[in-house]
Each structure stands twice: as C-alpha cells, then as structure tokens.
Amino acid sequence: MNVLFICSRNQWRSPTAEQVFRRYPSLVVRSAGTSRNAKKKVSHDLLHWADVICVMEQKHKNRLVAEYGRIIEYKSLHVLDIPDDYLFMDPELVTIFLDTVPERLGLVIEEKAGR
Template sequence: MNVLFICSRNQWRSPTVEQVFRRYPSLSVLSAGTSRNAKKRVSAELLQWADVVCVMEEKHKNRLLAQYGRLIAFKPLHVLDIADDYLFMDPELIAIFNHVVPEKLGLTTQETASR
C-alpha cells in the first residue's frame, strides 16, 4: 500500500510519520507539505502514486480537495487530527502516530508487531 502523509511544511509531523512507518513491510510511505514553503510540496504525481492519503489537520484536507479534488475523489483520505505542536521525531508524536495510524490504515496487530 502506498501511503502519502501530509502536513503544512513537511518539516516535523509528516517526515516523522514517514520515518516511523517506512519499517512496515506492507507499506511504501512518502511525505509532503501543502505550503509553498514546504521541504517537499504535495503534487499531482505524489497523489497519483498514493493509494491512501493521511493529513494532519482538516485544513490540509480542505486544501487538497480545493486543489486536487478530482484526483483524490475516490482515494481514502484520513484526517489524523494532530496539531503542529511537536518537533521532528518527538517521542510523544511517535506514540500518537503508533496509536492512530495503524487503525486508519487497517494494519493488523501481526503487521504492527513484525516491524
């Protein structure tokens, strides 16, 4: 499964979740940002690559729908509801991702344990 994680600047949240979930054998993961100042900006190519899109906040979902609505109309799009309150690889942020993301992606406990 190809999963694209999106935040604003692709600086802290989305690169952290990309790092955490790249160890899952059943996943290919990338991250991007919605801001023009993002380290890696979301693009039509990235969205076409993704089977599933996960955004940190509702505002990211709204930006994607406004800009790429037709492209993502039939893709699963999950809002993780994670505020921009953490630095890259913050242990608390990692714990939140480990709690929230497997359920959103339908990962089994066996997959979670085998990473």
C-alpha cells in the same frame, strides 16, 4: 500500500510519520506539505501514487480538495487531527502515530503490543 503523509511544511509531522512507518514491509510511505514553503510540496504525481492519504489537520484536507479534488476524489483520506505542536521524531508524536495510524490503515502492528 502506498501511503502519503501530509502536513503544512513537511518539516516535523509528516516526515516523522514517514520515518516511523517506512520500516513496515506492507507499506511504501512518502511525505509532503501543502505550503508553498514545504520542503517537499504536494504534487499531482504524489497524489496519483498514493493509495491512502493521511493529513494532519482538516485544513490540509480542505486545501487538497480545493486544489486536487479530481485526483483525490476516490482516494482513502484520513484526517489525523494532530496539531503542529511537535518537533521531528518527538516521542509523544511517534506514540500518537503508532496509536492511530495502524488502525486507520487496517494494519496489525506487532510492536504496539510490546510498548
């Protein structure tokens, strides 16, 4: 499953999600940002590549719908409701991802039971 994680600047949240989930063999993950100043900007190619899109906030979904509505119309898109309050690999952010994303993606994460 190709999963694209999106936040604003592709600086803290979406790269953390990419790092956390890149080790799972059933997933191929990438990250991007909606801002013009993003380290890696959302593109048509990334959105076509993705099977599933996970955005951090409703505003990210709104921007995607406005700019790329036709591309994402039939994609699975999840709003994670994670505010921009965390730095890269913040342990609390990692925990939030592990507690929410696997269920949204229909994954069974063995490591979760051991935490």
